[in-house]
Amino acid sequence: MALSCIWLMFFFSLFGHGVLELIEAFHHVYLNVHQTAQYSTSGNQPYRTSYHFQPPNNWMNDPNGPMLRLGIYHLFYQYNPKAAVWGSNLIWGHSTSTDLVNWTPHDPAIYPSQQSDINGCWSGSATILPGGHPVILYTGIDPENRQVQNLAAPKNFSDPFLREWVKFKHNPLLTPNSKNKINATYFRDPSTAWLGSDGNWRVIIGSQKKERGLAILFKSNDFVHWEEAEKPLYSANKDTGMWECPDFYPVLFKSPLGIDTSSNGPDVRYVLKVSFFRTPHDYYMIGTYNPDKDIFIPDNGPFKDSSLRYDYGKFYASKTFFDDKYPLHRRILWGWVNESSSAIDDIKKGWSGVQAIPRSIWLDKSGKQLLQWPIKEIETLRGTQIELPYQVLSGGSVLEVSGLTAAQIDHSIVESFGAEGKACITARVYPTLAINDAEAHLYVFNNGTENIGITRLSAWSMKKAQIN
Known part of the structure; x- marks a missing residue:
């Protein structure tokens, strides 16, 4: 396939001379991969969500490479094109949106075509290079089932939907080997890269050594040739097991605005x-970054099972990106929410996994933890509203909130945000009564013995978003 002039010029400036021999297109391999997927033929789908992102069918897990470019949001995700359960043949699904609520599907962006990813295209991240050019680093599984890191970029930078991607011909860029003593099965999920004041790019990759998690740091001055730093960005001081999907990003102190x-x-x-x-859970620490020594110094000691979590329910393999759309300037968090049903149930219904609602995330004024809240755009789906004025709810009583009944409270998922975003809990639920045309009702419970005052309660029915 011919490459666009924009693409060639970009890679010429980025990768140096001889670039015309370094790039290959790959859409001729697995060209009909989206056509081989087995769609569920069942018309009874009471648990498909109404406004949580999910593909039309089959297995989905980690969000990959979310980004904003030319006013269009891109979400890539781990996808099994052949089954509703996880498989080693994962590819990158791709959808776009202008509002983070309604999504348009595109052909898969990345799938096996090289020796460096022939056994699967696993998780990774997008980085916006100078000039607004996005690139993707992702983990591929090679013929020896080693986890290696690969590079891909859009075939045509003038396409606002970035519908076709090409791979660097000389992938992989990073490999586990005897020199760096990295276990080939514990070397995955490159983060979004960041540019240091010395002009070098930095990226971290999840790993473990002797059951201790590692965020291995690599550096590059051209985004192609990478060298491992002398020390990891950070490592566990006890047995935590494998660290997957690392994410490292700055937040402003005493400001909700996001930054690059x-x-x-x-x-x-x-x-x-x-x-x-x-576990599997997502843990985070807040601290400082020493750019001279390239190390992260947490405020409150090392990771442990009691460390801070984004979410105290089902929420894993999360990824953030910087949304610089004026006037928002925010950091947005995506997270995978897996099923609580059995694999047999998932196969029967023909799909598995959803993405949590995109959340704005920022540092609390105390500087000790992060706050999260559903993005403002979700409010565009609000329908009928009811307001419950102040009243006392006696101990042991139940109050039905009248005026709001619906057959849709998003069917099989509940995301709860408490204490102004300090505590988040996501749960999968599979009701047996309030499904299909049956009405769902809203109640307020006081299971204690003392009376409590309800200061205010607001609730809305929700419309269905356009999801793929």
């Missing part, structure tokens, strides 16, 4: 988040 991943300064703190494969 490469930002630094006196008013900046840093967040290191990792996904514990053993």
